[in-house]
Amino acid sequence: MxxxxxxxxxxxxxxxxGQNNSEWNGxxxxxxxxxxxxxxxxxxxxxxxxxxxxxxxVSISYTRGNIAAGATYLASISHSNPDxxxxxxRVNSNxxxxxxxxxxxxxxxxxxxxxxxxxxxxAIKVLGDAVTPIxxxxxxxxxxxNSGWNPYNTTGTDLTVNKFLPMTNDWSLYVGNPFFPDGASxxxxxxxxxxxxxxxxxxxxxxxxxxxxxxxxxxxxxDNWPDYVFHEGYPxxxxxxxxxxxxxxxxxPDMPSxxxxxxxxxxxxxxxxxxxxxxxxxxxQLIELNKKVDQQYQLIDQxxxxxxxxxxxxxxxxxxxx
Numbered sequence: 614m615x616x617x618x619x620x621x622x623x624x625x626x627x628x629x630x631g632q633n634n635s636e637w638n639g640x641x642x643x644x645x646x647x648x649x650x651x652x653x654x655x656x657x658x659x660x661x662x663x664x665x666x667x668x669x670x671v672s673i674s675y676t677r678g679n680i681a682a683g684a685t686y687l688a689s690i691s692h693s694n695p696d697x698x699x700x701x702x703r704v705n706s707n708x709x710x711x712x713x714x715x716x717x718x719x720x721x722x723x724x725x726x727x728x729x730x731x732x733x734x735x736a737i738k739v740l741g742d743a744v745t746p747i748x749x750x751x752x753x754x755x756x757x758x759n760s761g762w763n764p765y766n767t768t769g770t771d772l773t774v775n776k777f778l779p780m781t782n783d784w785s786l787y788v789g790n791p792f793f794p795d796g797a798s799x800x801x802x803x804x805x806x807x808x809x810x811x812x813x814x815x816x817x818x819x820x821x822x823x824x825x826x827x828x829x830x831x832x833x834x835x836d837n838w839p840d841y842v843f844h845e846g847y848p849x850x851x852x853x854x855x856x857x858x859x860x861x862x863x864x865x866p867d868m869p870s871x872x873x874x875x876x877x878x879x880x881x882x883x884x885x886x887x888x889x890x891x892x893x894x895x896x897x898q899l900i901e902l903n904k905k906v907d908q909q910y911q912l913i914d915q916x917x918x919x920x921x922x923x924x925x926x927x928x929x930x931x932x933x934x935x
Contacts, residue, residue, distance in 0.1 A: 634659075637753040637762045641734060642746050643719075649736050650772040652722065656753060657731040657763035663692045666757035667730060671701065671721050675749040677741030683707040686721040687780045688732070694725030698733070698771065699778035709740055716740070719749060723778050731763075735771065833882040839890035842897065849897045865891055 641653045660667035667690025674683035685705035701721040709716030718740040722733045734749055741747065753762075783804045789797035802810040810816030812823035841847060850858075850866065864870050867887050869879060 634759045634761050635755050637764070638751070639764055640748055640750045641766065642748045643734075643736065645744060645746050647736050647739070647747070648770075649739065650770045652733045652735040652769055652771055654731060654733040654767040654769075655751065655764060657729060657765070658690070658753070658755070658759055659761040659763070660690055660730065660755070661758045661760050664690050664694065664725075664727060664730065665692050666755075666759065667691055667725075668756040669732075669759075670754045670756055671732060672705075672752045672754075673719065673721065673734065673749050674707070675718065675747050677718075677745060677747045680709045680716075680718075680741045682709045682717055682740070684717060684721075688721070688723040688778055689780055689782075690723070690725045690730045693727045694730070696724065696726035697776070698722045698724045698774055699776045700735075700774055701778050702780040704780075718747065722774060725778070733767075735774065831881070833885065835882040835886060837886070839886055839893060842890060842893035847897075849894055849901070852898060852902070855898075867891070 637656060639655065641655050643651065643653065658667070658669065667688075669688045669690070670685060671688065672683065672685040675681075683705075684703050684707060686701040687704050688701045699722065701723050703720070706717070709718075715738075718736060718738050719734045720737050722735050724731050724733075732753070734751075783802070785799065785803075786801040787797035788800045789795065799810075799812060799814060802814055802816065804810075804816065808816040808819055808821065810821045810823070813821045842849070855866070858866055862870075867890065869877075
């Protein structure tokens with residue numbers, strides 16, 4: 614009786630915790646003449662709690678002639694997801710060495726259809742000797758609880774996949790020493806729209822940093838570089854006009870005020886353009902000022918020559934001595 618009860622409890626334990634459903638191993642084979650876009654649907658999964666537990670790690674590897682490659686992907690499936698094939702995110706790349714990170718013949722797609730989520734391998738490049746089929750070995754691990762697997766083999770061709778499957782809603786990295794009772798610090802935070810924060814929980818820009826940045830070089834892409842200042846007909850502000858503007862506004866034209874810069878920050882790319890524009894305008898003003906100075910020198914020189922001529926003409930003749 615005790616032995617029967619123990620076996621029953623072990624069976625219940627396995628069913629409750631899904632120990633038999635945490636990992637699936639299998640393989641598929643692409644024919645010799647496979648082409649880009651060909652796919653093989655190989656597995657349907659059953660994440661528990663109406664798919665809220667859908668978190669899977671899928672590893673593949675294959676050889677063909679002189680090539681050998683492998684990769685690992687992460688797929689996130691949650692409740693009431695759409696019936697849509699999307700490419701899963703690759704977290705490890707053991708690509709064919711000649712092609713580096715692009716040396717992959719296949720990628721993993723996931724259809725998150727509610728009630729029927731499943732995986733397929735899709736050809737993205739033809740690699741190898743082209744005279745033998747490619748057998749792809751697959752391992753699927755359910756990171757969260759999964760109630761079962763449904764393996765099958767459906768083939769077809771699809772060249773329409775152009776979206777990626779989200780790997781997570783958000784992602785956080787907390788750092789610290791667990792020996793101390795102090796809480797950890799937020800190092801990196803990625804949110805749903807793709808913004809990333811370093812030390813910031815809700816980044817408002819593509820990259821927000823709460824602290825100093827040190828780098829050997831920073832390259833900022835920009836357009837409409839202000840060489841148009843040197844084009845003929847560009848209205849360069851006169852120095853008296855510039856003086857009047859500064860007295861009223863307390864900053865240079867087009868430049869942000871001190872208050873705006875302190876409140877909103879400044880864009881490095883935009884500020885470099887504004888500074889260059891101001892430098893080019895100042896250069897044009899100096900060139901114009903130099904022309905006026907040269908004209909003044911010429912006038913002064915001409916005036917001095919006239920004075921010298923008049924002085925010679927009006928100079929009294931010396932009397933000859935007897």
